[in-house]
Amino acid sequence: MGSGFPKPALNASLNGIATLHDIRRPRPTKHLRMFDGAIDSVDCVRIAVLGTDGAIGKRTTCTLLIQALNKAGIHTVMVGTSQTGLMQGAAYGVALDAIPAQLGVGEQEGAVVAAYEGEHPEVIVIEGQGALSHPAYLSSTVVLRASRPQAVIMQNAPARRMLSDYPKVRMPSPGAYRSCRMCGLSASEPTWLAGLAWHPMPRI
Secondary structure, three states, X not given: OOOOOHHHHHHHHHOOOOOOOOOOOOOOHHHOOOOOOHHHHOOOEEEEEEEOOOOOOHHHXXXXXXXXXHHOOOOEEEEEOOHHHHHOOOXXXXXXXXXXXXXXXXXXXXXXXXXXXXXXXXXXXXXOOOOOXXXXXXXXXHXXXXXXXXXXXXXXXXXXXXEOOEEEEEOOOHHHHOOOEOOOOOOOOOOEEEEEEEOOOOOO
């Protein structure tokens, strides 16, 4: 982070901080990776926490799930997909919505592969991005394509009636996902809906 952010850079310099990292700034395009199928080498359970809307608690559910699995003795790591997830300590991941769409799948695949090769976990939990059925968001599709999870946990807010930022579009019913078998991922290893998680409050 430099001339594009003069005030933070100046404050950092005055306080003896040598380097600031802009975690939303992706690597130069020439260094971003394309999807290459390396995800097929990841031999562990992969669970994606997706949502029926944005700002619905996906990251919190990821954190609680990972804590519970590790407490039960099941080695589990998280792959983050948001700047907040990365700032809160996800050791692996990318700020997915800051990456050009055609390269997001490859970068996300690379993050999951890195988590597997670096930790050899029994389970990888992938933080969802955006919303699976929201018309403005594509990143949940990227998570599915890149991570090829065997299971999805769907996060929902029962008290929320309309999609965030789209007050005329009704929230989808989580019942629409009860027989969730995601298409276009892997014919030999389909993705199933494994559970629902509830956010107790509407978005204010």
